[in-house]
Amino acid sequence: MEKMRFNAETINLNEVLAFIDSKLEANDCPMKTQMQIDVAAEEIFVNVAHYSYHPEIGIVEVCVEFEENPRRVFVTFIDSGRPFNPLEKPDPDVTLSAEEREIGGLGIYMVKKTMDDVIYEFSDGQNHLTMVKNL
């Protein structure tokens, strides 16, 4: 398992994605899948950066792990901020017109839709959010 720790601040987004991308590329992840994982990872990281420690700045640990049979990748975000399960957020109604659509709520929806599984767990005083994507 590959791990890296970052300050949970949005200015570190590119570094977080670069870390994840480097592991995906090394494991021949298709371009489209990589973009879906990036979009999902951005949402989770930004969520932690905005809410978990606010107004303080804390640490988020990002882990990338590959598994064979079936071939899949697990990307986990671990933070020690306040307990928060972003998956409980209600899904936006994606059938509404532009006038009716509200700005926001899309991020977590995209994570749920593009990943094969998303698991939240609060344990040992930490938020663990794992995204699973089949490769």
Add this chain to the structure above:
Amino acid sequence: MTLNTNLDGTTLTIEIIGRLDTTTAPVLEEEITKSISGIKTLVLDFGQLEYISSAGLRVLLKSQKTMMKQGKMIIVNASETIREVFELTGFMDILTLG
């Protein structure tokens, strides 16, 4: 991300090169807010857009809402990958793709 803007009468074209994410979306939002007054047609050229996250989608939705009141917004040259993000989020029905 780099923005190339071109004003032709009441048509404003913005070419977005690179990534539209949490860190760059506010730059596009600011550019649109600053330049949109009196514009009848806003063209967003996505030919060189590599990536869009929900932060980028939020800017598109906001701009679409504004432009519906004063004209229209058209997105051109969106790649297959970007179109898939639009499909997934229901944005295909909201946006006009040219």
